[in-house]
Amino acid sequence: MNFGLFTHIILIGVTVFIGFVYIRPTLGEISVTQDKIHEHKMALEQAKNLNATLQALINKKSEIPDEGIKALFTYMPDTVDDITVLKDIENVVSRSGLFLVNIGTEGVPNDGRGDAQELIEAYSFNISLTGEYDKFKQFLGLIEQSDYPLHVTSMAIDAKSGSQSQEGVRSEDDGSVLDYSLTIESYSLVSNLIE
Amino acid sequence: MPGDNKPSFIPKRTPNKKSSQKKIVRRVYILDYIAYIVFFGGLIATAGVFVYELQTTNELVGIQDELVEERNNFSDAEMSEIVELEKRIDAAYDRVQNNVSIFSLLNALEDLVVESIRFKSLHLSREEDEKVAVDVVVSTDSFDSTIFQRRVLKGDELANGIVIQDLNVNVDRRVADAQGISNALSQQLGVETERIGFTLLLDIPRDNILFDPTVFREQPQLQGIERRSFPIPGESVEVDTEEQADETQTDDEVNEISI
Numbered sequence: 509m510n511f512g513l514f515t516h517i518i519l520i521g522v523t524v525f526i527g528f529v530y531i532r533p534t535l536g537e538i539s540v541t542q543d544k545i546h547e548h549k550m551a552l553e554q555a556k557n558l559n560a561t562l563q564a565l566i567n568k569k570s571e572i573p574d575e576g577i578k579a580l581f582t583y584m585p586d587t588v589d590d591i592t593v594l595k596d597i598e599n600v601v602s603r604s605g606l607f608l609v610n611i612g613t614e615g616v617p618n619d620g621r622g623d624a625q626e627l628i629e630a631y632s633f634n635i636s637l638t639g640e641y642d643k644f645k646q647f648l649g650l651i652e653q654s655d656y657p658l659h660v661t662s663m664a665i666d667a668k669s670g671s672q673s674q675e676g677v678r679s680e681d682d683g684s685v686l687d688y689s690l691t692i693e694s695y696s697l698v699s700n701l702i703e
Numbered sequence: 704m705p706g707d708n709k710p711s712f713i714p715k716r717t718p719n720k721k722s723s724q725k726k727i728v729r730r731v732y733i734l735d736y737i738a739y740i741v742f743f744g745g746l747i748a749t750a751g752v753f754v755y756e757l758q759t760t761n762e763l764v765g766i767q768d769e770l771v772e773e774r775n776n777f778s779d780a781e782m783s784e785i786v787e788l789e790k791r792i793d794a795a796y797d798r799v800q801n802n803v804s805i806f807s808l809l810n811a812l813e814d815l816v817v818e819s820i821r822f823k824s825l826h827l828s829r830e831e832d833e834k835v836a837v838d839v840v841v842s843t844d845s846f847d848s849t850i851f852q853r854r855v856l857k858g859d860e861l862a863n864g865i866v867i868q869d870l871n872v873n874v875d876r877r878v879a880d881a882q883g884i885s886n887a888l889s890q891q892l893g894v895e896t897e898r899i900g901f902t903l904l905l906d907i908p909r910d911n912i913l914f915d916p917t918v919f920r921e922q923p924q925l926q927g928i929e930r931r932s933f934p935i936p937g938e939s940v941e942v943d944t945e946e947q948a949d950e951t952q953t954d955d956e957v958n959e960i961s962i
Contacts, residue, residue: 516738523745531745534752541759548766555773562777565785580788584795627794648806652914657798660805662828695798697791 582655588631588696597635597651597658597692604647606639609687630693632661637688641665644688657695664689801832804914808835808907811861819848823900834863835912837905844898856905864906871900 590613601608614632637644644665651658666687805827816822823840830836843849849867856865 513734516734519738519742523741526745526749531748531752534756538752538756538759541756541763545759545763545766548763548770552766552770552773555770555777559773559776562782562785566781569785569788580791580795584791584798627790628798645806645809648809652802652804652806653916657802659798659802659829663805663826665822665825667823695794697787697794 579655583657584628585656585696586699588629588694590631590633593631593633593658593694596654597633600647600650600654601635601637604639604650605643606637606647606688609636609638611635627698628695629698630695633692633694635688635690635692637690638685639688640684641686644686651692657693659693659695660690661693662689662691801909802914803829803835803909803912805912807915808837808912811912812837812839815855815859815861817848817852817855819843819845820852833909835907835909837862837903837907839903839905840900841903842900846899849899849901852903856903861911862905862907864904866904867901868904869900869902873898873900 594611594613597611598608612634614634637647648660651660666689808827812825820841820843823842825840826838828836841852843852849870853865853867856862
């Protein structure tokens with residue numbers, strides 16, 4: 509074993525060259541790759557958690573009976589059909605034995621109320637009625653049992669004379685026939701909620 | 704023996720002859736070893752780095768594949784559906800939690816109104832979701848009734864704020880009283896039968912009149928709802944005189960009474 513000095517220099521030089529040309533940059537790349545692995549691992553963990561959560565929610569949703577989903581969509585629909593609501597109110601008025609003087613809608617949905625204001629649009633309906641007090645209470649009881657929200661936001665009861673008489677109602681006016689004005693709100697989910 | 708030139712058996716010594724003994728020299732090729740170590744160390748390190756790089760790259764590719772798989776498993780449509788359902792439930796829950804029953808409110812008011820008090824009108828409005836403001840124009844026959852009514856309202860937890868304001872006295876009725884004209888005759892003469900009028904303002908918290916579906920579940924057709932009449936003017940007046948006797952006040956009552 510007797511190399512010459514030149515050979516020694518060549519061997520060490522090649523080694524140093526390899527170190528600088530391959531090992532050092534490769535170690536840098538490995539470091540970058542490891543950082544990426546760390547990031548990807550975190551992302552993978554989050555993705556797994558998200559998928560697990562989504563799957564759990566899907567399972568939970570599937571446990572809700574169809575009637576429940578239907579009731580929910582009836583209670584909080586995507587939009588309120590003014591005409592249907594007016595028709596329903598008219599039916600309730602008729603069922604209660606009251607007389608409908610006037611009914612109308614404000615047309616344009618308003619901002620919602622309460623904590624879920626950003627989720628809800630409110631539709632207002634103005635109603636004028638006349639009739640006996642107990643029938644009016646029956647009317648209130650019926651609309652409170654509605655499948656969708658019909659919330660009374662303002663109401664006026666006036667014990668007025670029979671000047672605005674209606675056939676059959678005021679004819680036997682004994683002071684128990686009253687005039688009622690109500691504003692009723694119904695609600696829908698705000699459109700474009702998900703977007 | 705002279706002349707005896709026999710060679711001696713002792714070898715002759717030549718003084719200037721160098722010993723031919725070989726000197727052993729041990730050379731250590733340190734530089735060679737260093738060169739070897741550095742070179743082969745470099746080669747081994749290169750191989751190790753290569754393998755490690757391969758391994759980390761494979762690991763990264765494996766994780767990326769898993770990530771792509773998880774991403775493929777994720778359904779945007781299902782997630783949107785779930786989010787929308789949650790929002791819908793939140794919105795519905797909010798409305799249910801803030802659903803007051805005006806039917807219950809009227810029942811509660813009927814229970815609190817003393818017999819001698821008559822409503823001329825009743826107005827209510829929801830102020831945000833927190834409370835219902837009720838404004839009742841009332842007539843009665845005496846201050847005693849007013850004071851008694853105030854006491855009854857004060858003793859109940861239905862309303863937080865109770866204000867009696869715009870208290871006024873019907874002079875016609877006082878004249879009729881002074882002249883001894885009866886209520887029946889007063890009505891025939893067109894004289895107001897009620898002496899005292901005031902406005903009752905109530906702030907009723909939402910929680911006191913929340914809608915309770917069980918009330919209606921038990922009576923789905925509302926058949927069990929008690930028939931009552933709105934306490935309107937002109938009906939019979941009954942005053943608990945014993946309760947009122949100790950709280951009689953003069954007609955110069957302040958125009959607004961806050962409880």
